Amino acid sequence: MTKQTDLINRLARNELVDMVPYQSARRLFASGDDSAANNIWLNANEAPGAGDYSVEASCINRYPDFQPDSLINGYSNYSALPPSQILATRGADEGIELVIKAFCRAYQDNILICPPTYGMYGISAQAQGVGIIEVPLVNNLLNVEEIAKQKGQAKVLFLCSPGNPTGNLLPKAQLLQVLEIFKNDAIVVVDEAYIEFSPTDSMQGIIDEYDNLVVLRTLSKAFALAGLRCGFTLANETIITMLSKVIAPYPISAPVAEIASQALNDAGVARMQSQVAITNTLRNEFSDWLEKQAWCVRVFDSSANFILFECTEKDEIFNALKEQNILIRDQSKQQQLANCLRISIGSEKELTLVKTLLEQAFNQPLTQRAPAQTNV
Numbered sequence: 377m378t379k380q381t382d383l384i385n386r387l388a389r390n391e392l393v394d395m396v397p398y399q400s401a402r403r404l405f406a407s408g409d410d411s412a413a414n415n416i417w418l419n420a421n422e423a424p425g426a427g428d429y430s431v432e433a434s435c436i437n438r439y440p441d442f443q444p445d446s447l448i449n450g451y452s453n454y455s456a457l458p459p460s461q462i463l464a465t466r467g468a469d470e471g472i473e474l475v476i477k478a479f480c481r482a483y484q485d486n487i488l489i490c491p492p493t494y495g496m497y498g499i500s501a502q503a504q505g506v507g508i509i510e511v512p513l514v515n516n517l518l519n520v521e522e523i524a525k526q527k528g529q530a531k532v533l534f535l536c537s538p539g540n541p542t543g544n545l546l547p548k549a550q551l552l553q554v555l556e557i558f559k560n561d562a563i564v565v566v567d568e569a570y571i572e573f574s575p576t577d578s579m580q581g582i583i584d585e586y587d588n589l590v591v592l593r594t595l596s597k598a599f600a601l602a603g604l605r606c607g608f609t610l611a612n613e614t615i616i617t618m619l620s621k622v623i624a625p626y627p628i629s630a631p632v633a634e635i636a637s638q639a640l641n642d643a644g645v646a647r648m649q650s651q652v653a654i655t656n657t658l659r660n661e662f663s664d665w666l667e668k669q670a671w672c673v674r675v676f677d678s679s680a681n682f683i684l685f686e687c688t689e690k691d692e693i694f695n696a697l698k699e700q701n702i703l704i705r706d707q708s709k710q711q712q713l714a715n716c717l718r719i720s721i722g723s724e725k726e727l728t729l730v731k732t733l734l735e736q737a738f739n740q741p742l743t744q745r746a747p748a749q750t751n752v
């Protein structure tokens with residue numbers, strides 16, 4: 377260990393020294409270098425194709441408003457919630473961080489998560505010295521009985537619907553049960569990053585009924601703006617005021633607010649909705665195709681823009697695609713997901729290419745195939 381490492385490790389919070397950061401899709405495969413230019417990105421649940429936006433940003437020498445009116449009004453129109461129940465953040469990821477920051481005391485409180493689930497809940501808690509209680513999903517549904525036993529222990533619950541990486545919606549009845557059980561004891565966060573793919577199942581309509589409900593949203597998925605880093609936390613005014621105390625002073629940069637406001641105007645929302653319809657059709661077709669493949673053991677139901685599937689030759693399939701610069705996501709390290717891969721629903725052309733490649737490589741008996749590389 378060098379003198380520098382020794383010093384920094386000694387000064388840093390102890391639990392960060394060995395902490396593994398979130399392995400985001402772009403940390404695993406960066407998009408910046410030349411070799412990545414031709415990649416087909418099906419590993420981060422982004423939307424294919426970007427919209428056409430113009431940025432004036434004429435007042436870039438000035439700080440932006442704390443919560444720019446055009447942006448909050450845009451989301452208010454889109455969501456039919458009053459501006460006082462909306463907080464714009466640097467992606468839904470910042471919403472996760474803020475809820476933990478506002479409600480959990482370091483080294484005392486816990487969040488509750490239901491794995492397999494989105495990794496940032498746990499990472500954000502760890503980074504803030506907050507404990508993590510795990511109550512695993514059972515058949516991709518909540519184990520409400522076990523969750524209820526954590527009353528008094530968990531301060532914030534993170535429930536993901538549609539779930540990442542599982543893809544299914546959590547039944548509204550289960551979410552209501554949990555909200556009811558914890559109504560005087562804990563904040564219940566319903567992460568709706570993918571809700572545009574199944575909009576009628578949102579929980580935002582009951583924000584006024586449950587004082588402990590927080591809904592997370594993002595422009596990264598259906599709105600095709602992952603590069604923008606813009607999300608929204610929806611909750612009653614008291615929660616929004618509390619979160620506003622721990623957010624950065626100027627959380628949304630002026631160009632981000634400008635582009636996001638354009639995406640939320642009537643034309644932007646209509647464009648998003650028509651792309652969602654295309655994606656949902658492609659997802660259902662791809663799911664039917666997967667079901668028919670000899671190597672596919674199980675296809676998970678999806679109400680989002682990705683599909684999780686279990687297969688017999690997980691590494692071979694992952695690597696066969698990677699060799700052709702097609703990147704999907706290996707989920708096999710998550711509990712309950714041995715041999716599972718997740719593929720984002722890209723464009724029709726991208727998915728046709730995936731199907732053709734896999735049909736060529738894998739639809740002949742094992743003995744006749746060229747040896748595949750192992751996953752490193």
Ligand SMILES: Cc1ncc(COP(=O)(O)O)c(C=O)c1O
Pocket residue numbers: 420421466467468469470494536539540567569593594595596602605606607
């Ligand atoms: C379930 C879920 N929540 C939140 C996020 C973070 O979204 P954002 O890009 O808005 O930070 C993601 C991103 O993949 C996600 O899958």
